[in-house]
Amino acid sequence: MKRAAALAALALVVTGSVAQAASCAPDAAILLTPDGREQRVTVEIADDAAERAQGLMYRKSLPPDHGMLFVYQSPQPTSFWMKNTLIPLDILFFDARGVLRHVHSQARPLDLTSLPGALPGDPDPNRMFVLELAGGEAARKGLVPGTALGHPAVPQDDAARPCD
Template sequence: MPVAAAADCRADAVDLRGDWGSARFSVEIADDEAERARGLMFREVLPRSSGMLFIYPRPQPSSFWMKNTLIPLDMLFLGPDGVVRHVHSRAVPGDLTPIPGGDGILAVLEINGGLAGAMGISEGSQMRHPAFGEDAAWPCAAE
């Protein structure tokens, strides 16, 4: 039923799947310079099933830091195919040390620190979201 699957693929949510199972997160989108620069700074809480999806205009090297970020975060760095290439677990609030995600990154999902490990989300997991085109490992129109 491709029509239902496509309708279920929304800009404000991401689906993840892998050998560990599957999960859905409600997301805020950071897709311009100002939104990406602010990210989740100054937030005191992040609901368990929520996150922020940073989307770049094209694949590029990606590096984050935790300046003015008050809560520990897991960062999932994704290629243009929607496949998780790197997971950084439990980024330390306020730490200015760069967190490199690698080259060719199209999107980064930030979720609560420790959650990726607890759920089993790892490199090779696949994400479904409209930011990834029809050539994605798990495209929106796929079942």
């Protein structure tokens, strides 16, 4: 009986059923870099106005491989600032397909400068997802424009990195 249960569990792993659920968990962002490396980040979700306004303010630390994913209802111009944010952050801006379009590295704590989600001249300045990581994490993980975000919040019918 125990052997049958173990074989059934192994079959689920081999067929990908267990991996599917894990790769699309709401508390995990899967990032596929342009060179084919996959990075996983545990995320808190900020998907309403109050959560997005609070963000990571007042935090004294943010562990490696952890961050906050800001989710907007539709693509729109976005900008962030570091008011009341006590730690340096990397701020990654993604379009509606989950493609990383712009990275602002090492945003300075407590700085009130507006950090836009698009560079001047970008033909599509709209962003739907923003991922904040501890300062330096984007470079350490190789997260550059073109990286694809896998997450259940990304519309799956046109996702650059659909959920498995």
